[in-house]
Amino acid sequence: MNRIEQSFRALKDQDRKAFIPYIMAGDGGLNVLAERLITLEKFGATLIEVGVPFSDPVADGPTIQQAGIRALQNGTTLRKIIAELTKASEVVSIPIVLMTYLNPVYSYGISTFVQDIANAGVDGCIIPDLPIEEEDLLAKELQDMGIELIRLVTLTSPKERIKEISSRGRGFLYTVTVKGITGTRNEFDQEVVEFFKKVKEVSPIPVVAGFGISNEKQINELVPHCDGVIVGSKIVDLLHKNDLNGLESFMSVLKPEKNLR
Amino acid sequence: MKSYILPNEKGQFGIYGGRFVPETLMKAVLELDEAYQIAKEDPSFQAEIDGYLTEYVGRETPLYYAKNLTKYAGGAQIYLKREDLNHTGAHKINNAIGQALLAVRMGKRKIVAETGAGQHGVATATVCALLNLECIIFMGEEDIKRQALNVFRMELLGAKVVSVTSGSSTLKDAVNEALRYWVEHVEDTHYLLGSVMGPHPFPVMVRDFQSVIGKETKKQFFAQEGKLPEAVVACIGGGSNAIGMFHSFIEDKKVNLYGVEAAGQGTETDFHAASLTKGKPGVLHGALMYLLQDEDGQIIEAHSVSAGLDYPGVGPEHCYLKDSGRAQYHSITDKEALDAFQLLSKLEGIIPALESAHAISFAVKLAAKMKETEHIVVCLSGRGDKDVTAVKERLERESHNE
Numbered sequence: 001m002n003r004i005e006q007s008f009r010a011l012k013d014q015d016r017k018a019f020i021p022y023i024m025a026g027d028g029g030l031n032v033l034a035e036r037l038i039t040l041e042k043f044g045a046t047l048i049e050v051g052v053p054f055s056d057p058v059a060d061g062p063t064i065q066q067a068g069i070r071a072l073q074n075g076t077t078l079r080k081i082i083a084e085l086t087k088a089s090e091v092v093s094i095p096i097v098l099m100t101y102l103n104p105v106y107s108y109g110i111s112t113f114v115q116d117i118a119n120a121g122v123d124g125c126i127i128p129d130l131p132i133e134e135e136d137l138l139a140k141e142l143q144d145m146g147i148e149l150i151r152l153v154t155l156t157s158p159k160e161r162i163k164e165i166s167s168r169g170r171g172f173l174y175t176v177t178v179k180g181i182t183g184t185r186n187e188f189d190q191e192v193v194e195f196f197k198k199v200k201e202v203s204p205i206p207v208v209a210g211f212g213i214s215n216e217k218q219i220n221e222l223v224p225h226c227d228g229v230i231v232g233s234k235i236v237d238l239l240h241k242n243d244l245n246g247l248e249s250f251m252s253v254l255k256p257e258k259n260l261r
Numbered sequence: 262m263k264s265y266i267l268p269n270e271k272g273q274f275g276i277y278g279g280r281f282v283p284e285t286l287m288k289a290v291l292e293l294d295e296a297y298q299i300a301k302e303d304p305s306f307q308a309e310i311d312g313y314l315t316e317y318v319g320r321e322t323p324l325y326y327a328k329n330l331t332k333y334a335g336g337a338q339i340y341l342k343r344e345d346l347n348h349t350g351a352h353k354i355n356n357a358i359g360q361a362l363l364a365v366r367m368g369k370r371k372i373v374a375e376t377g378a379g380q381h382g383v384a385t386a387t388v389c390a391l392l393n394l395e396c397i398i399f400m401g402e403e404d405i406k407r408q409a410l411n412v413f414r415m416e417l418l419g420a421k422v423v424s425v426t427s428g429s430s431t432l433k434d435a436v437n438e439a440l441r442y443w444v445e446h447v448e449d450t451h452y453l454l455g456s457v458m459g460p461h462p463f464p465v466m467v468r469d470f471q472s473v474i475g476k477e478t479k480k481q482f483f484a485q486e487g488k489l490p491e492a493v494v495a496c497i498g499g500g501s502n503a504i505g506m507f508h509s510f511i512e513d514k515k516v517n518l519y520g521v522e523a524a525g526q527g528t529e530t531d532f533h534a535a536s537l538t539k540g541k542p543g544v545l546h547g548a549l550m551y552l553l554q555d556e557d558g559q560i561i562e563a564h565s566v567s568a569g570l571d572y573p574g575v576g577p578e579h580c581y582l583k584d585s586g587r588a589q590y591h592s593i594t595d596k597e598a599l600d601a602f603q604l605l606s607k608l609e610g611i612i613p614a615l616e617s618a619h620a621i622s623f624a625v626k627l628a629a630k631m632k633e634t635e636h637i638v639v640c641l642s643g644r645g646d647k648d649v650t651a652v653k654e655r656l657e658r659e660s661h662n663e
Binding site: 054058059065077078105128130151153158180181 | 282288434441444447544558559
């Protein structure tokens with residue numbers, strides 16, 4: 001059992017849900033990456049999604065686009081991120097999932113990439129522009145190194161397809177809650193609840209909601225229907241403002257003591 | 262028997278192409294593939310397209326013997342395939358008609374598109390006006406400045422033009438925004454992609470719609486000369502007019518195929534758009550293709566005097582044709598294209614689009630190296646009215662600096 005599975009197993013035993021923050025590596029400088037990972041672990045993250053900046057992030061909204069531009073302007077590269085994560089793996093104990101568009105990986109060289117992230121202690125990989133039709137490009141190499149390919153399903157994925165996609169993974173199923181790109185939104189429609197019922201019904205692995213999640217109300221609405229949430233733009237924004245108090249308070253939403261109150 | 266049957270069912274031309282899109286778009290992309298497969302086999306669909314191409318677009322376009330240009334070049338005989346004479350002034354409408362009719366068959370009445378020079382945007386807006394479809398066009402802020410007249414045209418035709426300010430504010434960024442918009446509106450909107458790029462089935466579908474260029478050329482050339490030309494030449498941004506011209510000749514191995522990329526300020530500088538000459542394989546906008554990128558896989562902005570050619574990638578089929586050696590790819594600088602723009606205007610009374618001027622410039626050089634008994638057909642993909650202001654300003658600036 002890999003560390004991602006272990007984390008979800010442990011949460012389940014405690015009847016808790018996952019909180020997965022996304023951060024853009026290199027936003028604010030790569031030298032703060034390890035420190036931020038430690039902070040997020042301390043604030044209760046189940047695992048952390050580490051974004052790799054890309055010049056053309058078609059699945060991302062303005063907040064993450066801007067963070068990516070800042071990171072690239074800082075001279076952030078995939079190579080440097082992997083080097084930082086290698087160092088950070090000694091001080092961070094929760095799983096790390098790398099989120100990257102395909103081209104930086106393709107350019108790095110797939111075998112070298114898989115080898116290097118395995119050495120850096122990365123537990124999983126999310127590649128938003130790699131649908132299952134194309135995953136032969138690296139799925140097997142990742143699997144051989146014990147790295148989970150985290151796959152996405154969306155509101156537009158038909159039920160049979162969701163079944164197929166979820167059956168391929170062992171980590172968790174990244175379930176996109178909106179028809180659209182990343183970014184903050186105020187409300188979810190009823191369609192989303194129906195969608196989660198459908199996904200939960202067929203998925204053998206934990207179902208985690210992502211995209212457009214930015215406040216406590218939304219999280220409380222969503223968690224009864226899924227196994228956890230991924231929060232990106234909101235976290236990126238709080239970190240950019242260096243609002244650590246705001247971050248801690250926001251991340252406490254799913255903590256058991258909070259639920260008891 | 263046909264020996265060239267690419268792409269395969271995954272949309273691959275060798276290693277190139279494919280469907281590298283977010284999961285949100287997979288359903289739409291698969292549905293489009295299915296709908297296109299069915300439509301393609303339906304004679305009434307082709308008849309509908311042919312009807313519009315004849316009566317609305319004004320096909321077939323002439324194959325014109327450019328006597329004065331031939332004399333100037335001093336070698337092979339040069340013919341021009343006059344795609345500039347299509348309604349809206351470029352080859353782009355061949356594809357726009359086909360895709361819009363397909364969208365209607367699929368029950369989608371909203372269209373989103375990207376545009377660089379504005380020619381595809383104008384063609385899309387035109388077809389949407391004709392078929393009463395809602396139309397939204399994404400265009401880079403930089404291109405909006407360079408092509409103000411085309412922006413007004415699109416608006417006149419009832420389209421909404423959205424200015425894109427992210428990235429380099431050119432064609433690549435307009436594609437990013439159009440893709441993001443499509444992700445959010447995928448259920449009722451068709452993305453009318455303007456070139457032989459993007460996820461499968463776009464590269465093959467756009468090729469099929471554009472292949473009317475080469476089909477007509479082959480027939481017309483044979484009627485005039487009783488043989489096949491020795492060479493065909495076309496400019497390449499994404500590569501739709503070139504594939505449209507090449508496709509009918511791919512199995513005629515004696516016909517040399519030449520694609521001409523934009524060398525901008527020179528391929529030895531950082532300011533060019535020569536993806537095939539200087540790029541390396543990578544993934545952008547749904548396809549594996551040659552890409553201008555840095556050593557870390559970040560996409561590099563392309564540069565060309567012509568807004569229609571400054572795209573950092575190139576259609577996957579061209580990548581395959583390059584690797585297999587079936588087609589050759591060269592590049593022409595901004596300066597050479599501007600010279601050809603003026604040359605064709607003066608010699609033949611035809612003002613070419615700056616994009617097409619790249620093909621003209623290369624053809625003149627090529628002709629000089631060939632025999633008088635040999636023939637070249639150049640795809641004159643568009644007319645130059647849209648570029649007149651920009652060229653005027655540039656020439657005035659240059660003469661001022663001298």
